[in-house]
Amino acid sequence: MANIGLRGIEKYFGANYVIRQLNLEIADGEFVVLLGPSGCGKTTTLRAIAGLEEIDSGLITIDERPVQDLPPGERDIAFVFQLFALYPHLTAFENIAFPLRATGETRAEIERKVKDVAASLRIEPLLAKRPSALSGGDLQRVAIGRALVRRPKALLMDEPIGALDAKLREDMRAELKRLHIENGTTSVYVTHDQVEAMSLADRVAVMNDGVLQQVGTPSEVYLHPVNLFVAQFVGSPVMNIVPAEIRPDGAETAVAIGGGPAFAFPGELAARLGAALPAGHELVVGVRPEAVRVAREAAPGLRPVEAHFIEPLGAYDIVDLKVGERLIKARTPSGFVRRPGEAVWARLDVPQVHFFDATSGDVLKLEPAHG
């Protein structure tokens, strides 16, 4: 087991700049998920750690040892591929034993290690079968077995459960979590599925366009996104992003969305926003659906809005509220808003509202105003 360091990694595919000055430190035993849309460079980053992709500049260390010039086989890592990459002409046993044969272990050792890893993955009855006779979930179990059997310093996984159907994905997610807790292998996991990222990761590294956007625990990334990209990529349904007009209003700050009714915010907000936002830049408000509180009765601080569309999702409903000219999504208990067109009341939960510089995309850090 080992820590992994990525320092100043750059990678070009021809004229495409696919990894841009990437810095990331992964601690020993940590489970880090690289999260981002397709084409963001996350898989290339993972393949660079494995040595399957050469980098143009930068330093990759495994266990403090620079490895960027070593062939994959000398980095002591294991890789799990999205499409399993099990050898069709070998049985499950031989597939799992394959890495051990490279190191010339004795027959008895190989037998013992394969049996051990098969037991922990509960695939012992499948060892004599060929990949063509296995189901998707079992294929990936065998592939993970092949990765773990050598006890590598790090386990790299490229969307390992992306090819499975939804139910199976859920089971495998739980199983991957269990395996990580049991083995404590340093793991780097690539996915575009934020649910996978949130549920598996110790830390999530969000990437876009070859740039590492934010690294943090799942809750940090969720609760404190550093920019509009992270705010909108993490979380489902996505965060509401709406332009807003800010003005001081007596002891309060009025935040008006879509030319509609203004929501009341603490009085110092206007000054702090004024200090944080560069002159000439637009401002947008980001608020997750669960931070939009809906009531059926009027009360102080609530503003009248109209329910436009209701999406029942079982455990809760997502209601599109018409706020002025804009629609914002709110999360309500299921059946709370009875029908589209109903007039209801809403407010925004102040601590959960984010303000972004729409021009740069960065979140505005609201330091207390001077004086």
Add this chain to the structure above:
Amino acid sequence: MAMVASPGKRIRNRLAIAAVLVVTLIFLAPIYWIGSTAFKPRDQATSVPPTVFFTPETTAFVKLFTKRVQLRQPVEPETYAAAPWWEQRIFDGGERVLRVKGEVQLSAYPSRFMNSLIVAITSTVLAVGMGTLTAYGFSRFRVPAENDWLFFILSTRMLPPVVVAIPMFLMYRAIGLTDSHLGLIILYTAFNLSFSVWLMKGFMDEIPKEYEEAALVDGYTRMQAFWKIVLPEAVTGIAATAVFCFIIAWNEYAFALIMTNRRAQTAPPFIPAQVGSGLTDWTTIAAGTFLFLLPVAIFTFALRHHLLRGVTFGAIRK
């Protein structure tokens, strides 16, 4: 649940089977013709209309393999009785087998046949071997101007062979490669290589590169990954390519005719050369042709499972 075919479908099925039968018969007819002629008595071989029922005999094959001379006088009955069965067939035809110091003199056919085997097998092994490696390179690595190279490789097959035959002959004569096994092997290998590269590239592209990457990560070198993973996966493609290359090399006529005359001559130019200006012995030619068909048939039959998978490779989504 059993499928219940509609009457229309059943009729279509029967028509399809009938069509397959007719096509098969058309394709097999020349082979039957050659096969039956090889076993016919000489006087029935060219009779019009052709005889369908006859007593098969092996005289043509005995003649094919031996050197013979005309008998000046009838053979002694005791010599005839003492001769082995095959020599008696020759005596029956008014000839005797040529012997030098008691040794039966073989005709040129066995050595020509051997030449064909040597040249076809060696050039197939070389073309498929080099083609597989080249295709692997093109399939897996970023080759500068890859498409230009591939086009260039293909372009070597664009001229009709006859066009280059004379210049090739002059070059071969200058470096002493005419009438040599090596010369023909080089020629056929070069000829088949472009074909082999293109065909194998298709097969290589079908093998997911993750297979080797998995092996590379697991501590194998690229060469080991190639041997342990890529080759077993490519067996189907290799078999299909080998069959095609072998057939081309085995059947090649034009270059063999120009480049060789004795020592390295292969069977294709030799067999028709027996059609003399005088009396042509069609049974012997048929016997030579019939034997000539066998290696390709055996080779193809032996690899038929791979071949069926090979030609449909890539058509089936995995």
